[in-house]
Amino acid sequence: MSPDVPQRLRAAALASLDLSIPAAPDASEARKVWRALILGQCRLIESFDADGHRYLIARRNPAGARASARLSEQEVRALYLRAVGTSYKVIACELNMSTAAAHGLTRSGMRKIGVHDEAELPWLFGSLSRNERCPPSP
Amino acid sequence: MHGIKRADSSLDPELPAPEGLRQSAIALDAEEYWVLRYPLCAWELPGGLTAAEQEIALAILAGHSRREVARARGTSVRTVSNLLSQVFRKLGVRSRIELAARLSAIRLPPRSPP
Numbered sequence: 001m002s003p004d005v006p007q008r009l010r011a012a013a014l015a016s017l018d019l020s021i022p023a024a025p026d027a028s029e030a031r032k033v034w035r036a037l038i039l040g041q042c043r044l045i046e047s048f049d050a051d052g053h054r055y056l057i058a059r060r061n062p063a064g065a066r067a068s069a070r071l072s073e074q075e076v077r078a079l080y081l082r083a084v085g086t087s088y089k090v091i092a093c094e095l096n097m098s099t100a101a102a103h104g105l106t107r108s109g110m111r112k113i114g115v116h117d118e119a120e121l122p123w124l125f126g127s128l129s130r131n132e133r134c135p136p137s138p
Numbered sequence: 139m140h141g142i143k144r145a146d147s148s149l150d151p152e153l154p155a156p157e158g159l160r161q162s163a164i165a166l167d168a169e170e171y172w173v174l175r176y177p178l179c180a181w182e183l184p185g186g187l188t189a190a191e192q193e194i195a196l197a198i199l200a201g202h203s204r205r206e207v208a209r210a211r212g213t214s215v216r217t218v219s220n221l222l223s224q225v226f227r228k229l230g231v232r233s234r235i236e237l238a239a240r241l242s243a244i245r246l247p248p249r250s251p252p
Contacts, residue, residue: 005166017175
């Protein structure tokens with residue numbers, strides 16, 4: 001990738017989602033892409049902030065690519081626990097690992113979905129409390 | 139863990155999409171990309187905090203260190219720490235992440251019966 005590609009990608013991303021254009025009422029396509037990111041079907045190339053919004057730029061992974069880009073179940077658990085304010089010590093206990101490993105797991109999960117700061121996690125998971133709760137464990 | 143789906147490895151991990159998520163596709167140098175956008179968090183502080191405490195709380199939530207906040211306000215790090223402690227005490231939290239969770243009104247899913 002040439003050095004000026006990130007800048008051009010950002011410019012193209014900003015132009016493609018012009019804030020002056022009202023958003024489409026159906027966000028199903030956007031959720032599909034988000035899910036593809038979670039499942040590692042696409043890889044995060046760039047993430048940046050502009051105009052009070054977070055922009056994520058992703059590219060589809062080639063067929064047969066390693067599943068390392070996929071958000072693991074452990075990573076999702078760690079992100080959720082941190083989002084509700086759980087300390088790394090307790091996360092480690094819940095996930096049966098060291099505190100350092102819990103910290104690393106949270107960081108790797110954040111990196112895969114373009115979260116820059118853990119304080120964003122409660123906001124990101126905010127929709128969980130409003131309309132998409134995880135069902136109680138059996 | 140209450141509320142966390144104990145899925146086996148064959149099930150997809152659950153992670154809700156951010157609210158206000160929008161998507162588009164762009165092409166650059168013969169490569170195709172997806173673009174996602176969602177609004178960043180806008181913190182609303184509850185009442186009962188002084189102006190200084192609100193300022194400190196918002197700066198810390200934005201990711202600034204206590205040293206950076208102290209420098210910006212022309213005060214000592216100790217003053218910032220004391221103000222932050224007051225914020226934590228008033229809001230019943232013990233850390234920055236708990237503060238963020240409290241302000242995001244996260245609620246744990248109901249506990250399942252034993």
